[in-house]
Amino acid sequence: MAYLTFHSAGESHGRGCFAFLEGLPYGVPVDLGFINAQLARRQLGYGRGGRMKIEKDQAEVLSGVRKGVTMGAPVLLAVFNKDFRLETAPELFCPRPGHADLAGHLKFDAPIRDILERASARETAARVAAGALSRLLLAQFGIEIRSHVVALGPVEVPAGFSPAWEQLGQADTSEVRCLDAACEGAMKAAIDEAKKEGNTLGGIFEIVVQGLPVGLGDHTQWDRKLDGRIAQGMMSIQAIKGVEIGLGFRAARLGGREVHDAIQYDAAVAGGRDPAAAFRRPTNGAGGLEGGITNGAPLVVRAAMKPISTLMKPLMSVDLQTGEPYKADIERSDFCALPAASVVGENFLAFVLAQALCEKFGGDSLREMKANHAAYLEHLNRPRGGGKPQGGASDASE
Numbered sequence: 001m002a003y004l005t006f007h008s009a010g011e012s013h014g015r016g017c018f019a020f021l022e023g024l025p026y027g028v029p030v031d032l033g034f035i036n037a038q039l040a041r042r043q044l045g046y047g048r049g050g051r052m053k054i055e056k057d058q059a060e061v062l063s064g065v066r067k068g069v070t071m072g073a074p075v076l077l078a079v080f081n082k083d084f085r086l087e088t089a090p091e092l093f094c095p096r097p098g099h100a101d102l103a104g105h106l107k108f109d110a111p112i113r114d115i116l117e118r119a120s121a122r123e124t125a126a127r128v129a130a131g132a133l134s135r136l137l138l139a140q141f142g143i144e145i146r147s148h149v150v151a152l153g154p155v156e157v158p159a160g161f162s163p164a165w166e167q168l169g170q171a172d173t174s175e176v177r178c179l180d181a182a183c184e185g186a187m188k189a190a191i192d193e194a195k196k197e198g199n200t201l202g203g204i205f206e207i208v209v210q211g212l213p214v215g216l217g218d219h220t221q222w223d224r225k226l227d228g229r230i231a232q233g234m235m236s237i238q239a240i241k242g243v244e245i246g247l248g249f250r251a252a253r254l255g256g257r258e259v260h261d262a263i264q265y266d267a268a269v270a271g272g273r274d275p276a277a278a279f280r281r282p283t284n285g286a287g288g289l290e291g292g293i294t295n296g297a298p299l300v301v302r303a304a305m306k307p308i309s310t311l312m313k314p315l316m317s318v319d320l321q322t323g324e325p326y327k328a329d330i331e332r333s334d335f336c337a338l339p340a341a342s343v344v345g346e347n348f349l350a351f352v353l354a355q356a357l358c359e360k361f362g363g364d365s366l367r368e369m370k371a372n373h374a375a376y377l378e379h380l381n382r383p384r385g386g387g388k389p390q391g392g393a394s395d396a397s398e
């Protein structure tokens, strides 16, 4: 068994975007239709620019799959670009604020074009392909992921708006992926207004994961805590500037009594079919993670996306050829890519969770992983109590 890893290769206007996954077990059914459906979802959303009209993203499996299942070998997925013109794309000389243009040019001593081609969020097509494949593994363990937009520019859903799982399944029917009808209209109007002014918008999306077993991630080292790993995965998505788990920043303004989730134990259902059922949490302020370990409640992750950096009415920059002040360059661009980012977030979170799942139940084959999973659930589900000291104070200080 190998540690599950993902890397991407490719440029925005290069041959394509490539996802390299290593460490998937043998025998995961690969549904290319599902992967392509995720890629299509990434292309949607109100406020996107011209590029998405050119591309029709489809994944091709270049290695690691035979007869519809993973071979336990490295998997290489390709999403070829239609807008392939890397050698002829024009050079830029006025770096765009909010992009890697200037820092990358200075660091690599390379033309801005070479920096932006790799920094571009076109790379998220590779992430979604890899994430969709990870999602197929998660589905084998009953784990499902949904997302919706909770704020876009100045428009925000009402505090406490918390759609049920079934309702979350409707987010794809909204062009801004927002489930509050009044906000949906206001969000679209805000994008129209920004577009008219040559401006851009960002916002916040929320991802909910159901079916995670207790015990993914680890409290023992900083780099094994699943909350930290999720934050890294989300922050590494282009333009994501903040990540919250559960109440997140809101918890800082509340008391512990309002934030933490009481634990109820129902001995009558312990030993039954559902190991999570015996321990009930009437609230989920923790968002499904305590001490870096999943606690069996739904995982709730929010991510904040900054407004798109490329502005049609550009900020001032400098012409690197003359050293004189000049307007920042303009590349074809989205005005708001928040709905797409929400789909990227869902799928990349799937990769991070699949990595944790493989660590916990690791096996060389899906069958072995499932056997490990079943044995673990049985262990989890043993009735508690019977002679152990009950409760009492303990020292929880640092």
Ligand SMILES: Cc1cc2nc3c(=O)[nH]c(=O)nc-3n(C[C@H](O)[C@H](O)[C@H](O)COP(=O)(O)O)c2cc1C
Residues within 6 Å of the ligand: 049, 098, 099, 100, 119, 120, 121, 124, 237, 238, 239, 240, 306, 308, 309, 310, 332, 333, 334, 335, 337, 340, 341, 344
């Ligand atoms: C789905 C998606 C689409 C994006 N589209 C654009 C775009 O069209 N134009 C743009 O300037 N930035 C776009 N971005 C954001 C930039 O790629 C990103 O801000 C830039 O690479 C700098 O990285 P940083 O914001 O993470 O520091 C997009 C981001 C995502 C997630």
